[in-house]
Amino acid sequence: MAHLCMIVAWDALTGIGVDTHVHRISNRLKWVKKPTSQPEDTRKALESWLPKEHWKEINWLLVGFGQQICLPVSPKCQACLNKGICPAGKGYLKSPTKKTIKQVKVKSSPEK
Numbered sequence: 801m802a803h804l805c806m807i808v809a810w811d812a813l814t815g816i817g818v819d820t821h822v823h824r825i826s827n828r829l830k831w832v833k834k835p836t837s838q839p840e841d842t843r844k845a846l847e848s849w850l851p852k853e854h855w856k857e858i859n860w861l862l863v864g865f866g867q868q869i870c871l872p873v874s875p876k877c878q879a880c881l882n883k884g885i886c887p888a889g890k891g892y893l894k895s896p897t898k899k900t901i902k903q904v905k906v907k908s909s910p911e912k
Contacts, residue, residue: 803843807856816850817859818843821866828870828888 804817816822818839827835832845850858869876877889884890 804859813852813856816843816846816855818846819859819863820872821863821870822846822859824872825862825866825870828886829882830887 801817801819803815804819806812806814807817818826820839823836823839823842826832826842826846831850832842836842836845846858847855866872869880875889875892877883877886877892880886880889882889883893
């Protein structure tokens with residue numbers, strides 16, 4: 801996270817800022833050669849192949865994507881533009897056990 805501070809405060813690009821979203825999505829998309837368990841390992845793996853000119857914006861892009869579409873639980877694969885190329889999304893879309901959640905109206909009890 802210090803890399804994010806360096807970018808925001810001093811516009812100094814010292815590395816890729818890897819938070820929970822970047823870590824999770826990089827592993828889910830298989831952007832790392834082998835699954836990583838620590839954000840620091842993910843950062844090193846991403847920096848080994850991602851061109852430096854993309855380091856600054858990759859965190860911002862993946863955080864928004866992770867908050868809106870590629871959620872940690874029940875990702876919205878049907879709405880994802882990457883569903884055709886995403887290794888995790890392909891498996892998730894084929895899963896016959898995926899359950900949908902129904903919204904139920906609850907009647908309020910009359911006040912006494």
